[in-house]
């Protein structure tokens with residue numbers, strides 16, 4: 001695996017490449033990331049991964065400084081899945097001047113759910129992903145479904161900007177007890193780690209109730225109950241809601257019983273660790 005730190009070295013490494021597959025990450029890789037790498041590798045062209053902890057997508061009070069940086073272990077994992085090129089730029093390489101051009105995300109997508117509780121998050125994600133796409137110029141880019149809304153933002157950005165990039169989704173990888181794999185799971189102490197699968201369970205229970213709800217009122221009650229149940233276990237929920245898969249809008253009553261159209265999404269804090277998860281149903 002070639003490790004490149006600059007855009008010019010990346011371009012040189014990929015000079016004669018076609019059908020490049022790309023998996024952007026912030027490092028601290030786990031099996032979820034590696035499953036995305038395998039999807040990229042199976043595309044047949046060279047596989048490029050990036051590791052870059054993107055300051056633009058962290059609010060000042062968030063965990064940019066403490067975000068786990070595990071470069072050597074990440075490189076070993078990337079080699080084990082046959083990654084061809086790792087692009088690991090420093091901040092001054094990717095942001096040599098203040099990043100004053102930004103990707104504004106649409107109202108109703110970039111400012112709901114994660115975007116409501118993390119203002120500016122999707123602008124930061126979309127901006128760095130656009131830059132990384134410009135650096136790597138992949139044919140295929142793979143994103144995890146655990147970050148459901150991020151995947152939608154990236155898909156729509158690629159479509160609206162006519163980027164010649166196919167955005168593929170990788171299914172969420174879970175620990176045996178159901179906890180979605182995430183770099184932030186490493187922040188949990190033993191008791192929190194034991195409690196953490198309750199988020200996925202709460203989304204499962206919400207999905208069951210939503211599937212039998214017939215009115216917006218019944219759905220809203222099920223959402224409130226899901227949040228209250230987690231709060232009673234010591235969590236601080238930001239949201240547990242049911243949305244349409246197609247656009248993340250609240251479902252119409254007629255859509256409630258329709259199998260395959262909805263997704264339950266949740267974000268909640270356990271101690272100081274904020275976890276997110278989702279479940280399609």
Ligand code: PAF
Nearest residue numbers: 024025026054125128147
């Ligand atoms: O999902 C992530 O790890 C990040 O949001 C991404 C897509 C690498 C952009 O920094």
